[in-house]
Amino acid sequence: MGAARATATLKDATAIAGIGQTSFAKRLPESEKTLACRAILAALDDAGIAPSEVDAFASYTMEETDEVEIAKAIGAGDVTFFGKVGYGGGGSCATVAHLAAAIATGQASVGVAWRSRKRGSGPRPWTNTQVQLPTPAQWTRPYGLLRPADEIGLLARRYMHEYGATRDHFFNVALACRNRANQNPAAMMYDRPLTREMYMTARWISEPLCLFDNCLETDGALACVLVSAERARDCRHRPVYVHSVAQGLPAQHHGMVNYWNDDPLTGPSWTAARRLWKTADFGPQDVDVAQIYDAFTPLIPLSLEGYGFCGRGEGAAFTEGGALEIGGRLPLNTGGGGLSEAYVHGFNLITEGVRQLRGTGTAQVPGATTCLVTAGEGVPTSALLLRS
Amino acid sequence: MTQTETTTAASGGGDRADGLLAPVPDDDGAPFFAYAARGELRVQCCADCGERRFPPRPCCPHCQSFESLWKKTSGRGRIWSYVLPHPPLLPAYAAQAPYNVVLVELADAPRIRLVGNLVAAADAALNSVPPERIRIGAPVRAAFHETDDGFTVVRWLLERP
Numbered sequence: 001m002g003a004a005r006a007t008a009t010l011k012d013a014t015a016i017a018g019i020g021q022t023s024f025a026k027r028l029p030e031s032e033k034t035l036a037c038r039a040i041l042a043a044l045d046d047a048g049i050a051p052s053e054v055d056a057f058a059s060y061t062m063e064e065t066d067e068v069e070i071a072k073a074i075g076a077g078d079v080t081f082f083g084k085v086g087y088g089g090g091g092s093c094a095t096v097a098h099l100a101a102a103i104a105t106g107q108a109s110v111g112v113a114w115r116s117r118k119r120g121s122g123p124r125p126w127t128n129t130q131v132q133l134p135t136p137a138q139w140t141r142p143y144g145l146l147r148p149a150d151e152i153g154l155l156a157r158r159y160m161h162e163y164g165a166t167r168d169h170f171f172n173v174a175l176a177c178r179n180r181a182n183q184n185p186a187a188m189m190y191d192r193p194l195t196r197e198m199y200m201t202a203r204w205i206s207e208p209l210c211l212f213d214n215c216l217e218t219d220g221a222l223a224c225v226l227v228s229a230e231r232a233r234d235c236r237h238r239p240v241y242v243h244s245v246a247q248g249l250p251a252q253h254h255g256m257v258n259y260w261n262d263d264p265l266t267g268p269s270w271t272a273a274r275r276l277w278k279t280a281d282f283g284p285q286d287v288d289v290a291q292i293y294d295a296f297t298p299l300i301p302l303s304l305e306g307y308g309f310c311g312r313g314e315g316a317a318f319t320e321g322g323a324l325e326i327g328g329r330l331p332l333n334t335g336g337g338g339l340s341e342a343y344v345h346g347f348n349l350i351t352e353g354v355r356q357l358r359g360t361g362t363a364q365v366p367g368a369t370t371c372l373v374t375a376g377e378g379v380p381t382s383a384l385l386l387r388s
Numbered sequence: 389m390t391q392t393e394t395t396t397a398a399s400g401g402g403d404r405a406d407g408l409l410a411p412v413p414d415d416d417g418a419p420f421f422a423y424a425a426r427g428e429l430r431v432q433c434c435a436d437c438g439e440r441r442f443p444p445r446p447c448c449p450h451c452q453s454f455e456s457l458w459k460k461t462s463g464r465g466r467i468w469s470y471v472l473p474h475p476p477l478l479p480a481y482a483a484q485a486p487y488n489v490v491l492v493e494l495a496d497a498p499r500i501r502l503v504g505n506l507v508a509a510a511d512a513a514l515n516s517v518p519p520e521r522i523r524i525g526a527p528v529r530a531a532f533h534e535t536d537d538g539f540t541v542v543r544w545l546l547e548r549p
Contacts, residue, residue: 127478129409138411138421139443140503142541144473144481144514145489153471154491154503161469161524207472207486207519252449259468259491259501260442 011279012387013104015232015239016096018047018225019351024188024342027121028219035221036065036116037073043223044074048236049110056081056108056226058095060345062088062125065116081108087134087255089295089338089376090268092346093384097245099226109227115347116221124217134255134379149214149296151256152378153206156298159265160208165316167208170297171199173332174212174339176324177294181336184362188216189340213297215338222347224354240357243370244280244385248272256378268381269306269374276383277308284308287385288368289356290330291349294337299377300324307372307383326363334363349373350384357388407480408514410539416444419458425540429530430458431500442500463530465492465544468501470522487514492528492544506544507531521546 020042022028022035030038044051054076057067067082081102085091092115099111125131126147133140145151159165178194181187194212202210232239248271252261277283284307292303301315309330310318324332335341335352342348353371355361361368368388375382413421416432423430433440434448435455447454472486481487487505494500508516510531527547534540 124476129478135443136414136417138413138417142409142411143489143504144408144477144484144487145471145503146473146477146481150471150473150489153473154469154489157471158469158491158524204472204474204486206474209471254443257503259503260499262499264501 010100010104010242010245011281012241012243013229014100014226015229015241016224016354016386017227017232017235017237017239018043018045018049019223019354020044020046021186021222021348021351022220024186024218024220024344025120026188026217026219028118032116032118032221033065033069033073035219036070036114036223039116039221039223040070040074040112040114043112043225046236047225047227049225049227051075052077053110054112055079056099056102056111058083058085058098058111058113060084060088060091060095060115061086062345070114081111085382087376087379089293089345090379090381092293092350092375092382093245093373094247094375094382096224096226096242096350096384097247097382100242100245103226103228109231111226112223113226114221114223115344117344118219119343120217120219133257135257140257145257147206148256149206149209152296152298153209154259155264155378156296157208159298159302159316162265163313163316165301167200169301169316169319170213171196172319172324173294173297173300174199177333177337177339179325180334180363181340184335184341187336187341188218189336209296209298212339215295215343216340218342218344220342220344222344222351224350238358238388240354241387242384243387244276245382246272246275247380247382248275249380253380255380258378265302267302267306267377268379269303269377272374272381272383273307276385280385282370286370287330287372288370289334289353289365290332291334291337291353291371291373292332293346293349293374293376294333294339295343295376297339300332303374303377306377307374326365331365334361334365346375353384353386357386406536407483408535409478410535410537411541416446420444421540423458424532424542427532429461429463429542431461431494431497432456433459440497440500461494461496464495464547465502465528466495467491467506467522467524467526467528468493469524470506472519484514486519488517488519488522490522490528490544502542504542504544506546508549509545510543517546
C-alpha cells in the first residue's frame with residue numbers, strides 16, 4: 001500500500017430519521033408481512049421520505065418477511081443493499097449497524113430496518129424440535145432443557161450462587177420495566193401494575209425464573225429509517241445519530257447454551273462492549289438512558305457488567321435503590337422493554353431510544369442526549385450508541 | 389439431502405417410546421453416545437496437542453489438528469447449576485414437571501460441563517430426586533440409562549444420596 005487512505009468512519013455519519021410501529025397485542029389479525037409493511041410505511045412517513053427512495057433493507061432471519069415481498073409491497077425503488085442477521089434477538093442492533101455501514105460507505109442512501117413477529121398468536125419456537133440450535137441440541141434438549149427460559153435459568157442460578165444475587169434483584173428489573181410500561185399507552189402492560197407480592201407469588205416457569213422474569217409474547221411490527229447525517233437534518237424530526245455500533249460473537253461462545261468455556265457468565269455483551277466503547281467519544285458513565293435487551297430479567301445484571309456500568313458480579317447490586325427507575329443512576333427500558341411493552345426481538349428498544357433522544361418518550365429522561373441500545377445477551381449480539 | 393437425511397440432521401427431534409426426545413447425534417457427537425452405550429463416559433480430545441474439547445467438533449480450536457481420540461473420564465463431577473422446569477413444556481416433560489436439569493462439571497475436566505438429569509437410579513424418572521436435595525457443588529457420578537428403544541443417555545446420581 002502506498003498513499004495513506006482516509007478510513008471511512010461510522011461515528012455520527014448516519015442517523016435514524018424515522019420510526020414506526022403497529023399496535024402490540026397478544027393477537028393481531030393481520031399477517032407478519034402486512035404488519036411489516038404498516039410499520040415500515042409509518043416509519044417512512046415519520047421521516048418524510050417517499051417509499052420509492054428506499055434502496056437498502058436489513059432484517060433478521062427468524063420468521064422472515066423477505067425483502068422481495070416487502071420492497072414490492074411498499075413500492076421501494078431499486079435496492080442496492082440488503083442483508084439479514086441471525087440469532088434471534090441478537091440481531092436487533094446489527095440491522096441498524098449494517099445499514100449504517102452501507103450508507104456511510106455509499107452503497108445506499110435510504111435504509112429500512114424492521115422486525116415483524118407474531119409470537120403472541122403464533123407457535124412458540126421451542127415446540128419445533130426439528131429446528132437446530134446454534135449448538136447441537138443433542139447435548140441439551142433430550143434432558144428437558146427445552147426453552148430459552150431453561151437455558152438462561154441455568155446461568156441465572158449460577159450467577160445467584162456466585163455473586164449473592166437474589167430474586168429481589170430480578171424483581172427490581174421487572175418492576176422498572178413495568179413502571180415504565182404503566183406510563184406508555186402503547187405497552188401491552190400499560191394498565192397492569194406489578195407489586196413485589198405478585199412477583200414473589202407468581203408461578204414458576206423454570207426455577208429460579210418465574211412468570212415475571214420472562215418477556216411477553218407479542219404480535220407486532222416496528223421499523224426505522226436510516227439516512228446520512230446530512231440528509232437527516234432535512235427530515236421531520238431531530239436526527240438521532242448512530243454514534244457507535246458493534247456486534248459480538250466471543251471466542252468459544254456456544255449460543256444460549258454457553259456452558260463450555262472458562263466463564264459462562266461472561267457473554268457476548270463483553271465482546272460487543274469492547275468494540276462499542278473503543279469507537280465512541282463517551283463512556284458508560286455518560287449514558288443518560290439505556291435500552292438493554294430483557295428477554296429475561298437476569299440478562300440485565302449480566303449486561304450491566306458486560307457494558308461496563310459496574311464491575312464483575314456487581315450487576316445485581318447495581319439494580320438496588322431505584323437505580324433503573326426514572327431519576328436513578330441508569331433509567332432502563334423506558335418504554336417498558338420486552339418484559340412489559342412488547343417482545344418483538346428488541347426492536348422496540350431501538351425505537352424507544354430514538355424517542356428518548358428526540359425528547360418524546362412517554363417516560364422521558366429529562367435532557368437525555370446519549371442512549372445505549374443492546375441486543376440479546378446470551379446469543380451472538382449487537383449494540384448501538386445513539387446520540388442527539 | 390433427502391427428506392430422511394434432513395430429519396436426522398435436525399438434532400433433538402427423535403421420539404422415544406416414553407415420549408422424551410432422543411438425542412439425534414451428529415457426526416461429531418456420535419462417538420460420545422456409542423461409548424455411553426458401553427457404559428463409558430468419554431470426551432473428545434485432540435490427538436496432537438491433547439486438549440479436551442466439548443461439544444465435539446471436527447478440529448482442535450487450539451492447534452487446528454483434525455486428529456482426535458476419545459478419552460475415558462472417571463464419570464465423576466459436581467453440579468455447576470440446575471433448573472426446575474415447570475409447564476408449558478412438551479407433553480412428556482410436562483407429565484414429569486417439575487423435574488430437574490443439572491449442569492455437571494466433570495472432575496477430570498472442569499471446563500466440560502454436561503447437561504443432564506439428577507435421578508435416584510439410572511432408570512428412575514426425571515423427578516425422582518426431591519428438589520431440596522439438589523445443591524450447586526454436590527458431587528455426582530454418571531449412570532447410564534437405556535431407553536425403551538435401545539438408546540443410551542448419561543444421567544447423574546448423587547454421590548451421597
